[in-house]
Amino acid sequence: MKKVTLQEIANSLGISRTTVWKVFSGHEGVSDSLRTKVIAKAQELGYAIPEDFQYPQSAEETTPVNIAVAVCRPETSLFWMTIIHQIAKVFSTHNVNLVYTYLPTSADKTYFLPPTLTNGNVHGIIVLNVYNERLLRLLAETQIPKVFLDTSSLVAPDELNGDLLLMESRTSVRRITCHLLEQGRTLPGFIGDISYAQSNRERYEGFCQALADAGKKVDSSLCLTTPLGIDTYREEIDTFLSSLSRMPDAFVCASDYVACILMQLLEKRGLRVPEDVAVSGFDNNTEDLLAEHLTTVQVFNEELGARLALQILYRIKYPNTPHEITYLGTNVLYRDSTGD
Numbered sequence: 001m002k003k004v005t006l007q008e009i010a011n012s013l014g015i016s017r018t019t020v021w022k023v024f025s026g027h028e029g030v031s032d033s034l035r036t037k038v039i040a041k042a043q044e045l046g047y048a049i050p051e052d053f054q055y056p057q058s059a060e061e062t063t064p065v066n067i068a069v070a071v072c073r074p075e076t077s078l079f080w081m082t083i084i085h086q087i088a089k090v091f092s093t094h095n096v097n098l099v100y101t102y103l104p105t106s107a108d109k110t111y112f113l114p115p116t117l118t119n120g121n122v123h124g125i126i127v128l129n130v131y132n133e134r135l136l137r138l139l140a141e142t143q144i145p146k147v148f149l150d151t152s153s154l155v156a157p158d159e160l161n162g163d164l165l166l167m168e169s170r171t172s173v174r175r176i177t178c179h180l181l182e183q184g185r186t187l188p189g190f191i192g193d194i195s196y197a198q199s200n201r202e203r204y205e206g207f208c209q210a211l212a213d214a215g216k217k218v219d220s221s222l223c224l225t226t227p228l229g230i231d232t233y234r235e236e237i238d239t240f241l242s243s244l245s246r247m248p249d250a251f252v253c254a255s256d257y258v259a260c261i262l263m264q265l266l267e268k269r270g271l272r273v274p275e276d277v278a279v280s281g282f283d284n285n286t287e288d289l290l291a292e293h294l295t296t297v298q299v300f301n302e303e304l305g306a307r308l309a310l311q312i313l314y315r316i317k318y319p320n321t322p323h324e325i326t327y328l329g330t331n332v333l334y335r336d337s338t339g340d
Helices: 006-013 017-025 032-045 078-092 133-141 170-182 198-213 233-243 256-268 289-293 301-317
Strands: 065-072 096-103 124-128 146-149 163-167 188-191 250-253 278-280 296-298 325-328 331-333
Touching (some): 006 017, 006 032, 078 301, 163 198, 188 198, 256 278
Parallel strands (some): 065 124, 163 325, 250 278
């Protein structure tokens, strides 16, 4: 394909090559209206605009915007900090102030949202790691643009009064489960609190679908899907394993965190992974040493953060368009924990 030149852009607009050069080199001396025309013509002709080119901002964009990032327990994982960092990077290029707002993990009927979110000083909210039903419903009641990353299974997407972003979970977990069955595993179980998060429920649905496709029924006695305490995962999974009359030959877990706890507990029982029990997780968590051997599903954290930032900017600009549910693609990574 022929490379478009600055001279060709200039000729098509009837202006000098120097004027076009000034636009793309960041020099002054070109009116905003002409600058906009040059950029539009360059895009139309297929000119390779430099990656570091700073597009001109409209008057609307130069007015500072405050957007809150409301988050629970961000310190528990690098996952959340990576997302927040990426949101901040996108905001910095759009003249947006990030207003960090910490929310509790639980809330009773006496709890109300902090003034930061209700005093009219923020133009939008990005909600991260919030799964408490009351908190989600209080956030849904606010009449400002919102984007949620995941939601509780107890609060349906159409009750959020905002956009919802989810990691693709169902198909990826179905693929892992099918892989385990194809390996000859005959007694698979699932571990994950499916009432905690919509994504956890969809992972369980993927597990169930794989068994159904293979003509098998889910053995609920081999699955731990009930609510799990934030600080009691290890104890509750240990109790579950002790209650089993027969040990599954594979466990599909809703997260790498759960999978790593499970592998430690299996080892304590003298069981080998994957020889005796295959294990898979979700997230591609790099913080636990055990996770580097774990079959998992990669979530693209940086892209997720950027997408959240762009979505809230879109929602602020177009507040009356229908709310959206968006799935971001994931990637299955097969490793030692399933014999791969």
